[in-house]
Amino acid sequence: MAVLHKDTEVRSREILEKPKKKFSGIDEPFTVLVLLLLLIGLVCLYSASYVTALHKTGDSTAYIVKQLKFALAGVAVMFAASRFDYHKLHYLAIPMMVLSTALLASIKIVPAIWETRNQATRWINLGVSFQPSEITKFAFILFFASWATIQGTKKMKRFQYGILPFAICTGVTAIMLSWQPHLSATVTIAGIGAVIVFLGGASVFWFVLMGFGGAGLVWYYLQTHPYAWTRIQVWLDPFIDFRDKGWQGAQSLITIASGGIWGLGLGQGRQKHLYLPEPANDFIFSVICEELGFVGAAVILLLFAALILRGYYIASKAPDKFGTLLVAGIISQIAIQTIFNIGVVSGLLPVTGASLPFFSYGGTSLLMLLGEMGIVLAVSRRIPPDDKKK
Numbered sequence: 001m002a003v004l005h006k007d008t009e010v011r012s013r014e015i016l017e018k019p020k021k022k023f024s025g026i027d028e029p030f031t032v033l034v035l036l037l038l039l040i041g042l043v044c045l046y047s048a049s050y051v052t053a054l055h056k057t058g059d060s061t062a063y064i065v066k067q068l069k070f071a072l073a074g075v076a077v078m079f080a081a082s083r084f085d086y087h088k089l090h091y092l093a094i095p096m097m098v099l100s101t102a103l104l105a106s107i108k109i110v111p112a113i114w115e116t117r118n119q120a121t122r123w124i125n126l127g128v129s130f131q132p133s134e135i136t137k138f139a140f141i142l143f144f145a146s147w148a149t150i151q152g153t154k155k156m157k158r159f160q161y162g163i164l165p166f167a168i169c170t171g172v173t174a175i176m177l178s179w180q181p182h183l184s185a186t187v188t189i190a191g192i193g194a195v196i197v198f199l200g201g202a203s204v205f206w207f208v209l210m211g212f213g214g215a216g217l218v219w220y221y222l223q224t225h226p227y228a229w230t231r232i233q234v235w236l237d238p239f240i241d242f243r244d245k246g247w248q249g250a251q252s253l254i255t256i257a258s259g260g261i262w263g264l265g266l267g268q269g270r271q272k273h274l275y276l277p278e279p280a281n282d283f284i285f286s287v288i289c290e291e292l293g294f295v296g297a298a299v300i301l302l303l304f305a306a307l308i309l310r311g312y313y314i315a316s317k318a319p320d321k322f323g324t325l326l327v328a329g330i331i332s333q334i335a336i337q338t339i340f341n342i343g344v345v346s347g348l349l350p351v352t353g354a355s356l357p358f359f360s361y362g363g364t365s366l367l368m369l370l371g372e373m374g375i376v377l378a379v380s381r382r383i384p385p386d387d388k389k390k
Contacts, residue, residue, distance in 0.1 A: 026082050027314055027380035033307040034078070034358075034373050038071060040300065041359040047267045048287040049280035049361060063280055063361055070363035074370030081374025082381065086326060089375070093146035097169075100139035103132035104176040118278075120353060122180045130364035133185035136173060138368060140189050141196065141329035143169070148200025149322040156201035163206040166197045184344075184354035188336045195332040196325050235350040248283070251276045252345045255286040263293030280361040282353055286345045301342070304357075308335045314380045323379040330372045 045067055050060040107114050107121060115123040123129045147165060148156055156162040170190050177186045198207065231245070238246030238253065255271035258264065269290040272279040279287050289297045311331030318324040334357050341356040343349035355362060357369055 025381065025385065026377040027310070027383070030307070030310045030314060030373075030380065031377060033303060033310060034370075035075070037300075037303055037307060037358040038075070038370075040303070042068060042071060043266070044284065044288055044291075044359055045280060045361060047269070047291060048272055048284045051272050051274065052280055055274060066363055067361055067366065070366050071370075074367045077367065078370040078374035078377070081371055082377035084374070084378050086323060086375055086378045087320075089142055089326070090146050090149075090322070093143045096135070096139040097143045100132065100136040101172070101176070103135060104173065104179075106132075107176070107179050120180055120182065122182055122353070128364070131185075131362070133177065133180075133182055133189075134365045134368045136177075136185070137189055137192065137333055138372060140169070140173075140193050141326065141333065141372075144193050144196040144200070145322055145325035145329055148196060148325055149320075151200075153201035156197070157203050159203075159206060162197055162200070162202035163210070166193050166202075167210070169193070183352045184337075184340055187340065188333060191336045192329050192332050196329045199325055199328055200321075231350065235347070238347070238351075248277050248351045249347055252283050252286045252351075253347055255283070256289040256346065259290040259293045259297075261294050263289070263291050263296055266291050281355060282341070282360065283345050284359050284361075285342060285356055288359075289345075304334075304338050308338075311376060314376060314383065317383045318379050319382045319384075323382065327376050327379050330376055333372070334369075 042064065046061075046064040049063040053062040053064075054060040056062075103124065106124070113124050113126060114121050115125050115129060117123065122131050122133065124132055144166065148162075151161050170193055173189060174186045177183075177189075194207065198204075234241050234245045235249065238249030240246060242250050251271060255269070255276050258269075258271060264270070269287050271290060272287050276283055276286060278284075285297070288300060292300075308331055311327060311334070315324045315327035315331065318327060337354065337357050340349065340354040341360075344351055344354050355365060358366070
């Protein structure tokens with residue numbers, strides 16, 4: 001930041017100046033969609049989790065009570081954040097990136113504070129357990145939105161300003177996430193960064209080139225790691241290794257198929273009775289399909305689609321570039337995670353840990369998500385009333 005050119009410094013000061021005019025109304029459709037998805041998510045979580053909670057803790061309400069506390073705190077954070085001047089987030093871009101990197105690197109430096117669950121080391125326990133990857137997602141959104149805004153469209157078209165910083169940050173983060181391992185977080189973070197950098201003005205040519213390069217690396221990895229082909233075969237047909245590597249995928253497909261058109265009824269699902277792995281987290285959508293059927297699952301997907309479209313609408317109407325990139329990054333995170341989760345549980349993507357926003361169990365991730373929703377609402381407050389009506 002200290003070596004920015006003079007014109008960049010001027011733009012930076014202009015960005016950080018307090019806007020002359022404020023608009024008090026938050027975006028009501030977006031707020032309603034967030035609260036509606038949160039409410040439905042809590043109901044579905046209780047239905048999906050009470051068997052596992054009873055088996056592990058002896059209390060069928062253990063998961064939902066904890067999640068409800070974080071949800072209430074998250075809603076308060078959301079409305080508080082909606083009144084915050086989002087332009088001041090520029091000051092947090094670099095500190096957040098440094099913090100997230102330090103947290104991810106601590107798995108090698110201070111391994112004692114990390115917890116391993118289901119053969120994955122993704123949680124730090126400092127009295128309260130949380131996933132550092134959730135902080136990293138927001139850090140990427142904030143850093144690249146700030147970077148692209150300050151650099152300007154002309155500079156972002158150049159490789160050293162548009163693509164190189166993104167490639168370096170993503171590569172370093174991907175290496176640290178591989179120590180956990182956490183493939184879904186890597187894909188999500190890379191997707192978020194790509195969206196922001198592209199909207200910030202980076203040339204399409206470099207993205208196409210990186211796409212071919214990435215495809216080449218994947219092909220090389222498959223050729224040099226024979227076991228990877230086995231994983232692909234199990235992904236394409238989990239029933240060929242039903243009792244081992246294909247267990248999660250196969251149980252998910254059985255769960256979804258059991259629901260039919262109308263479902264078995266809320267709370268009446270059978271596969272969550274210790275057959276389906278992670279019914280309260282990664283595979284909660286499978287339980288939704290079993291209990292609410294195709295119709296109920298379709299309604300939930302329509303609500304997600306409406307939230308994502310409304311979010312991108314707010315991004316398109318934001319009064320400045322930073323607001324546009326900030327909202328676009330946050331909404332892209334929701335879109336990528338939703339697509340990834342649905343793809344995994346339905347067999348369209350290989351099985352890996354991917355939570356469903358607003359639905360999957362995880363207090364700190366829900367708190368972070370609702371805080372990000374508050375930032376989207378903070379941007380919506382700056383949109384002129386005439387644009388909101390349109």
